[in-house]
Amino acid sequence: MAAADLCSLLLILSQNLMQLYPQLGSDEVLMHYVCKAVLFLTHTVTGISVWSWLLLSTLRYLAIRHPLFHLQLWQMPYRALSFIIIVSLALNAWLLLAVHSTQFGCIQQALFRSLTWNRLFHIVECAWSFCVPCLLIFVMDISVLIKSTMGSCDTGLLQIFSAQKRSEQTFEPPIIACVYSRSNQTLIRHKHSRTLWRWLAIALICIILNTPENMYRLVILFGMPDVHEEALHFSARMLAQALYFSQFAFNAVYLALFVFDKSTRPKSYFEHSAGRNSMPAVQLSKYGKEYSEKVNGLTAV
Template sequence: MPDRALSPFAMRMSLYVICIGGIILNIAVFCKRKFRTKRQSYTTRVSLQLLCFMAIADTISLASLLLVLCTQYLGIENETTMDMICKIDLFFIHSASAFSIWCWLILSAVRYVALYKPYAHLRLNKEPVLAVIFIAIMSFIFESWILYDATFVPEFRGCGEKFSEEVEKRFQIAEISWSYFLPLIIITVLDIKVLCCHSIWVTDWTLTKSFDYGINSSNNNSSKSIKRKITVDECIGIDSSPKMSLTNANFPSNAIKYSSYDDSSPTATSPPTSANTVCPLSAGSEKEKISSKISVCSFKKSPTMFSFSSFTQGGTAALKSLKNPINRQKSKKRQRQMKILRRCLCITLLDLGMNLPNYLLRLYVNLVPAEQLPDFEDFWFGMIQDISQLLYFAQFSLNAFYLVCIIYDTPKPKRSVYQQNSRPSRYY
């Protein structure tokens, strides 16, 4: 039985393939990004920026590993030069790994905010990029101890440590905790909440827009006015004689009251020309029950529609003519979003899972006393070491796969005839 599951030559060749393949994929991602950035929505561009930052860090890490693998072919014999190579390479590899995992956390946080705080998500501008810059700075600071600790060992022609065994274990455990397990726990919590979020995907936000009824007290007329959350020009302007009448049974006698307006009635009274016009009611009409009636006969400027308690026949007909295609479109959009969400979660799980064996092995080696550790030349222990290292370095190429399968493979949503004739809205 061989001493190791993979021979040194097979291990070296596998690392060569991982490094060269990952660098090529990441460079291809940067080239492809030039032709896709302008075609993506703002939310997609934010995710694309985060993933490109991760791809840059992964490319640096793979290039550092490739440099270490090529040192035996470069003929470098100077120990000082090799010592600097060990310090810089290990520093970049560990910093890039921590940076990538924390960037996955930012992506999970963006997904969480998009589902639970949609309006806050719309206001996101430079916050994700600033978070990435902060993470990069903190990664360099927390991994700076490697620049002092790493050293070249001439006897083994490899990299070693300067610190004592006890101090080295403390630094290793602290690094493993903050760079992997802490973001892993937060990512797990956020993604579980995203998966458990049902109402946001089921509720139809297109046909339901709320009104905010504010009370504007006045000593002269003591009237109530209606304050909308949207502008008047999103619907048919009042100065264009909209075919809408609005009364509410909960309003007092001195509230705003628009006269009913109907094309079929030759005696119909036109609505007032100003939203602030108040029609005083007589004392006899105060005892009459005011019926809630909304007539919406035309939607020309905006796809925004309002949900009221009752509709007249004209308004119901107009709503039915638009509801079915919009519902079908929203259903397809939700299915597409859920498909992308599942892809995102699967890729995130795969990336974190590829890091897990290496971090668990490092944690085990640093927590268990040296006399209780198995022989490093043992077949099974050596196989676990080799597989964990291959998975650890292979995950640096995963971001390119993520970009291809999640971002660039996202279908461009088709606009319906109704949306093409409508004014753009920030709510879509």
């Protein structure tokens, strides 16, 4: 997502430079291919960026609603990202045919001798890059929010201890005991809730920043009545673009604060600490059995 945002900014900057300095396009043949590549890649990486948000929401949804299935996911995010890139490239491939270069900049010519096809492809691309992912993000995040407010079994607060089988002849299930610590339970629940609300707020803000510009595009594509460049219309257009570009700054801030803010200590340090503080499985099983016996004794009393 960060790479897609960076590429999008660089491509938009290159388009503006080509319009501000027409002398850069002295070679018509070169500019012909540059225009095709720039517009094609701009639309492609924009869709990839929004779908990356959907991928994060999907992983968050699976972690909350289907935690056991979420633990089995290994290559799914990479495969999903590959699928997103391939589909985005395919849906924007028509731009390689429609975009041409002129002395005034890059323009789109009628595809198959009709602008209706251009409009249709733009609607499909807008639905793919904004409508579908935003709708799915909204549904998944609402489901996660409802699940978190209703409460569930605090699996993150349980330490599961399994005892070894006594013999292969007896089909005795492993002993599982749950150890609760009220203070730790409260702290961890508070931390998880704060983290969840933080990411839900970030997703909501990014959707809000993307919505005005994409809604303006949809209104244009579906046929907005002729509007003169009055002050209100011009101000609304500028506000939509300002919100759209502000998402890049917002993404950079939260990536720097919440994602890339990690410890610089080597991995061996954490492995050594984990090995020093870990307990053998047999000993954990023994403690789990003793705890379950104490709990049963208190219940009987």
